[in-house]
Amino acid sequence: DLEYDFKKPDGSNVRLRVFEKLVYDELGRFNGGLGICTDITAQFESKQELIESEERLQNLIGNIPDIIFTYSNDGVVLDAHIGDQKFLKNVSGSFLGQSLFDLVPAQQKEQTQFSFNLARKTEQIQTVDLSIGDRYESQYFEVRFFPLDANHMMSIAKDITSQRIWEKGLVEAMNSADQASRAKSEFLANMSHEIRTPMNGLLGIIDLLDQTQLDSEQQQYLEIIKNSGNSLLSIIKDILDYSKIEAGKIELNTHVFCPADELNKQVQIFYGLAQKKGVILETSFDPRTQELMEGDVEKINQVILNLVGNAVKFTSKDGIVAVRLEMETISGDINFLRCTIRDSGIGIPAEEIPRLTDPFYQVESSSSRSYQGSGLGLAIAKKVVELMGGELTISSELGKGSVFKFSVILKKATEKDPILPSSEKHIRTSWNGMSTEFPARILLAEDNDLNLQLMTLMLGQLGYEFELARNGQEAVEHVRRQEFDIILMDVQMPVLNGLQAAIEIRKLGKKGEVFIIGLSANVFDEDHKKALDAGMDSYLNKPIRLNTLAEKIRDYSLKLSSK
Numbered sequence: 367d368l369e370y371d372f373k374k375p376d377g378s379n380v381r382l383r384v385f386e387k388l389v390y391d392e393l394g395r396f397n398g399g400l401g402i403c404t405d406i407t408a409q410f411e412s413k414q415e416l417i418e419s420e421e422r423l424q425n426l427i428g429n430i431p432d433i434i435f436t437y438s439n440d441g442v443v444l445d446a447h448i449g450d451q452k453f454l455k456n457v458s459g460s461f462l463g464q465s466l467f468d469l470v471p472a473q474q475k476e477q478t479q480f481s482f483n484l485a486r487k488t489e490q491i492q493t494v495d496l497s498i499g500d501r502y503e504s505q506y507f508e509v510r511f512f513p514l515d516a517n518h519m520m521s522i523a524k525d526i527t528s529q530r531i532w533e534k535g536l537v538e539a540m541n542s543a544d545q546a547s548r549a550k551s552e553f554l555a556n557m558s559h560e561i562r563t564p565m566n567g568l569l570g571i572i573d574l575l576d577q578t579q580l581d582s583e584q585q586q587y588l589e590i591i592k593n594s595g596n597s598l599l600s601i602i603k604d605i606l607d608y609s610k611i612e613a614g615k616i617e618l619n620t621h622v623f624c625p626a627d628e629l630n631k632q633v634q635i636f637y638g639l640a641q642k643k644g645v646i647l648e649t650s651f652d653p654r655t656q657e658l659m660e661g662d663v664e665k666i667n668q669v670i671l672n673l674v675g676n677a678v679k680f681t682s683k684d685g686i687v688a689v690r691l692e693m694e695t696i697s698g699d700i701n702f703l704r705c706t707i708r709d710s711g712i713g714i715p716a717e718e719i720p721r722l723t724d725p726f727y728q729v730e731s732s733s734s735r736s737y738q739g740s741g742l743g744l745a746i747a748k749k750v751v752e753l754m755g756g757e758l759t760i761s762s763e764l765g766k767g768s769v770f771k772f773s774v775i776l777k778k779a780t781e782k783d784p785i786l787p788s789s790e791k792h793i794r795t796s797w798n799g800m801s802t803e804f805p806a807r808i809l810l811a812e813d814n815d816l817n818l819q820l821m822t823l824m825l826g827q828l829g830y831e832f833e834l835a836r837n838g839q840e841a842v843e844h845v846r847r848q849e850f851d852i853i854l855m856d857v858q859m860p861v862l863n864g865l866q867a868a869i870e871i872r873k874l875g876k877k878g879e880v881f882i883i884g885l886s887a888n889v890f891d892e893d894h895k896k897a898l899d900a901g902m903d904s905y906l907n908k909p910i911r912l913n914t915l916a917e918k919i920r921d922y923s924l925k926l927s928s929k
């Protein structure tokens with residue numbers, strides 16, 4: 367039985383299978399042969415193709431860098447292809463005949479079994495990530511399980527160790543960059559806090575000096591010191607605001623408010639300046655902005671104040687600043703409040719626009735030095751707006767004017783009455799004799815000499831006498847012995863700090879029902895919250911200004927008389 371190729375007379379090739387039978391007589395002598403010859407060209411060719419395709423498959427599998435296993439349905443390894451032996455350097459011995467679930471590390475057994483069985487049941491690829499090795503050197507594999515046929519399962523595993531190391535490196539790099547940025551922001555926040563403490567003394571004394579008899583020259587000098595002090599304070603406040611946002615330490619404080627009313631109030635602040643400059647300042651509203659909304663109105667006001675302030679600042683005589691407020695519903699109670707501030711001022715060169723929201727950036731034009739500012743306003747505005755789910759966009763044409771637009775997400779208010787943050791308090795310039803109008807028994811708890819001096823002067827100016835405690839413990843003892851109406855309590859004090867003292871005082875029953883106002887140079891929202899949590903009624907940020915202190919004491923004295 368043999369096969370061979372045969373050339374037919376017409377030149378074509380055929381494959382023949384020949385079956386030959388030799389015939390012998392009864393004496394064993396050969397006397398002839400019988401042959402059957404079949405043309406098996408078609409079968410031969412298809413068989414040849416099968417062999418080639420199998421070779422190709424073997425070739426393919428041989429070159430796959432991955433690890434391929436076939437299993438019985440219960441996970442016993444039947445066949446294995448390991449692209450590169452170094453892939454499995456952490457696994458020893460042969461796999462054939464072993465159960466997959468005994469091969470994988472114990473803590474990953476359950477997960478592997480789950481994926482394997484799920485792939486069997488659902489006939490869908492299931493992927494698990496396995497790590498093999500010890501804690502010094504691990505190999506990571508991404509393993510995909512899928513059914514091969516009714517009785518077999520297959521897995522293809524890819525070594526993803528280097529990918530993992532790369533990812534880990536990226537995450538670490540990101541974390542450390544993040545940390546560096548946070549550290550920087552915290553440094554800035556702490557620094558501005560440290561600057562605020564001496565500023566407290568400085569500005570406090572300026573306020574006090576302002577209340578004394580001065581001749582006109584002295585008054586003029588004082589005015590200059592006061593303005594410089596105030597602008598220094600506002601720059602520090604900006605730096606602090608910006609670094610607080612960067613350090614992720616800013617929170618939204620939601621209030622119910624009427625957007626149109628708030629915009630009016632903010633714009634009003636600039637009417638005087640606009641009039642002096644000969645700039646027309648106008649506002650327009652879409653009626654829906656009269657509806658009550660919930661959102662952080664103080665931060666929205668801060669943005670409006672900044673953008674309208676800039677528009678007036680950079681627009682000269684006969685120019686126009688137009689502010690428009692619109693409301694658009696996104697879905698249900700959720701709305702977009704959009705504000706557009708358009709001015710016909712100096713404009714901004716196109717190439718400068720993208721950099722305007724960088725901190726401390728100011729356009730380097732010949733005129734820029736004649737405008738005051740820190741270059742932080744827009745950087746803060748952008749961050750604040752983004753924090754509220756919106757965006758700030760700027761378009762401008764040099765010499766023609768600029769358009770600043772911002773949007774924020776607001777929820778429609780459910781409460782009936784607007785609870786506005788402190789606004790429109792009338793400002794009193796002289797507080798002389800206040801103590802007879804608003805009497806109060808005051809305890810001051812303060813350990814720092816400079817602050818004590820300042821507070822003594824301020825309270826003296828307002829006409830109040832007070833008892834003094836030099837730490838929290840002393841404050842608690844004072845309250846035990848004597849009744850007070852108001853305690854002005856420094857938060858950072860030795861022995862017992864202001865917060866601990868407030869907690870102790872609240873335990874003292876009737877005597878402990880005193881108004882406690884915390885005093886601190888800590889400016890983070892969480893510090894304020896901590897004070898309230900400790901039982902304080904209110905909180906004053908240093909630098910403490912005479913006006914603010916007087917208003918606080920007046921407010922609590924009024925509450926006392928209405929009790």
Ligand code: ADP
Pocket residue numbers: 672676677680709711712713714722727728729730734738739740741742743744745768
């Ligand atoms: P500041 O006004 O305190 O310098 P901002 O961040 O608010 O800081 O503004 C940054 C810079 O952007 C300004 O110094 C000014 O050059 C430019 N700018 C802002 N608003 C306008 C405007 N309405 N028209 C022209 N230039 C503007």
